[in-house]
Amino acid sequence: GIGAAIVLALTPLAATPVLAQDSISTGAPSGHFSAEEVARFSKQIETNLAARGARVAIVFRAGRAREKLPKGIAYTHGAFWVYRDIQTDSGQTEPGYAVYNLYAGDGKALPSTASRLVQDFPYDFTSGSSVDDVAVIVPSPEVQRRLLAVIDSPIYAALHNPAYSLIANPLSPKYQNCNGFMLDVLAAAVWDITDRDQIRANLKANFKPTTVEAGPVTRLLAPLVTAGLKTDDHSGRLRTATYESLADFMRANGMLQAAYSVSFQR
Known part of the structure; x- marks a missing residue:
């Protein structure tokens, strides 16, 4: 019947584009x-970035197990990590x-159709990971300087579009x-x-976005599954920004110092 057909049509959706991003909460632990x-891994990432002299880095986590992610997407949420003076709870x-x-x-x-900008800390970010590694992009020193200038200016908030989609084009x-x-800020x-x-x-x-595999029925019913x-x-194939496409773009245009992964040392 129609009901069974809808259930079958939604099955691939749950395993593909709906999980392309996981920016759902502020540090909700996975x-x-x-x-x-979490404390050890977040400190490991910080130490790695500091050893490279990274004032601004872009770090990506996978908020879902890899087998549940769409083909070609290894990480789901990215954020800017900025080295600066931080006030502790003790003042x-x-x-x-x-x-x-x-x-x-x-x-x-x-x-869930809206987003907000939130500043938190490495522990919050790392707690949302569902795998044992993160990906890191260290921009060139000049790009780091330019990114920091934008992040610390009204331009940063002005570039935010609160209309949200998991696989925004x-x-x-x-x-x-x-x-x-992050691509717009860059x-x-x-x-x-x-x-x-x-x-x-x-x-x-x-910029060449990453293609997300999804059939026509999946696309039609996508808004019914999650707002x-x-x-x-999108016109034609679904495309979105990912760690891979951001790294490729920065590498091709001389903006990249390094792109690599950091694995948790258990």
Whole structure:
């Protein structure tokens, strides 16, 4: 019957684009690590970045097990890690990494069709990982300098589009996810532009998004499965920004110092 057909049609969706991003909450633990392991892994990542002299890095986690992710997507949520003075709970100031995220609403305090910008910390970021590694992009020193200037300016918030989709098309202005937001910030920084239309035009000419495999029935029924998954900003195949496509773009345009993964040392 029709009901059974819908259930069958939705089955592949649950295993593909709906899991392309996981920017759902502020550090909601995945349960993959214990609290002690989260603390160790987040400190390991910080130490790795500091050893490379990274003032600004882009770090990616996988919020779902790899076998549940779409083909070609190994990580689901990315954020800027910025080395700076941080005020502790005791009121003291210590150097460390602050994490700058775009998070989607949880469907309660904020609709899942909307997002907000949140600054938290490495522990919060790492606790959301469902695998034993993260991916890291260290921009070139000049790009780090430019990114920091944008992050610390009103431009950063102005580039945020709160209309959220899990697989937002980074070449369309309609929706934005975490990786698409970081791409816009990167574009504003390296091209010294703030106009969204100009950013989009430059990205269309220079950036190649990652293709997400999804059949026509899956695309049609996607909004019925989760309000945060929309496909009307795509024409043809579904495409979104990922660690892989961001790293390729930065490598091809001389913006990259290093791109690699960091595995938890158990």
